[in-house]
Amino acid sequence: MKKQIGLILVIVMINCSKKTDTPEQLSQPSDKTSIPSKLMLDQRIWMTTNLDVTIPESYCQLDDTLNCNKYGRLYTWEAAVQGCKSLGQGWRLPTNQEWQNMAKHYGGLYGASEDNGKSAYVTLSEGGGAGFDALLGGNREPDGSYQRLGAHGFYWTSTEYDSAEAWFYNFAKEATVLNHHTGTRKRSLSVRCIYDTNQ
Secondary structure, three states: OHHHHHHHHHHHHHHHHOOOOOHHHHOOOOOOOOOOEEEOOOOOEEEOOOOOOOOOOEEOHHHOHHHHHHHOOEEOHHHHHHHHHOOOOOEEOOOHHHHHHHHHOOOOOOOOOOOOOHHHHHHHEOOOOOOOOEOOOEEEOOOOOEEOOOOEEEEEEEEEOOOOEEEEEEEEOOOEEEEEEEEEOOOEEEOOOEEOOOO
């Protein structure tokens, strides 16, 4: 009888030790650093703040660290790819299709929705109901000039258009969300990373 009770206790303890990771737990990189993230309606885990990892070819808007604190850093395309990888296993730069699919769940993009991306802009921008909080951090041109702070939020995708350009997304102030294929990879834009739960 004592042996049976002991066996039952061991089985119960093993079963109790099993747990299912929540999306928030799954979105933590291997070093357990806290990365603000959320499971969006597309069933993908997205960062909910702009990437702010200091690596080569990344910049603070207007070279002001206060802007990095608010808007994160601006990255060339190559730096954006590396910046997401630096967060740990599973983190990467989202594809054009993933951005498009996510935006579709919140109203759709310019040219692919009845309101030309207005609902997606309102819902996905800072303070919007989605909790995504896209920011209007502007960009840095290859010549070193800074532009469009407070007017546009540009976000890289991992999808290349050709050897010199890649797709990116544009949150245009109080107007729309649209995608572009004409982003020279030497331009520096904001970054949101996505987490692959199966990695």
